[in-house]
Ligand SMILES: [Fe+2]
């Protein structure tokens with residue numbers, strides 16, 4: 571059996587419950603999907619995890635998210651940013667710490683995946699805001715953050731395989747990326763189903779590389795455009811493109827003018843400052 575097939579088989583036999591979400595962030599996302607969730611409940615849930623609350627405040631006050639005034643508490647940040655946005659920050663803040671591994675090759679890819687996912691989240695939010703889709707800006711952020719969640723699962727699965735010594739082969743980055751490219755959509759969908767995540771995000775996970783898709787789906791169009799453009803800004807796991815601008819979603823409803831492009835680029839390339 572080839573290394574490729576052995577690796578695929580080993581990945582497919584790992585448990586679905588690997589830690590790819592922070593439980594509090596998962597609760598928040600599910601609370602947000604309820605029609606009458608109170609922002610006070612969101613604040614209380616974040617504050618139950620002090621480490622998470624500190625990370626959320628740090629992100630809320632960072633250059634990429636900051637308003638005119640710094641926030642001292644989760645409550646003030648939630649009031650300023652709103653329930654959806656503060657939930658986004660909780661998911662992003664907790665997601666960052668999940669992208670680390672003791673295996674150097676896995677850790678290396680995880681770090682790049684985190685940079686890609688976070689840049690896409692900020693890029694998607696920017697595109698939504700600057701193409702007249704403000705009403706879905708928070709959803710666009712979350713969709714950008716989660717679109718490649720299947721890759722994080724596969725990396726966690728790979729880490730487990732290495733720890734248990736299940737596969738006696740040396741695995742390099744290129745092989746990992748190739749296998750993950752083939753499998754991440756399928757595993758992303760499995761995760762979304764397993765954790766009962768909202769259908770709008772499952773749809774993005776399922777179709778962000780699809781050849782045919784619903785051309786009226788603006789959220790999906792935004793993620794597809796930002797994802798492909800990430801290769802212009804060294805914010806992809808894959809080689810950088812030759813600054814080929816993608817300003818039209820393929821057969822989709824989205825068009826970005828020069829101003830929207832510039833703002834998307836600034837949001838994505840500035841994403842690192844939101845993490846410091
Ligand atoms: Fe992807």
Ligand SMILES: [Fe+2]
Pocket residue numbers: 686717718797
């Ligand atoms: Fe991606």
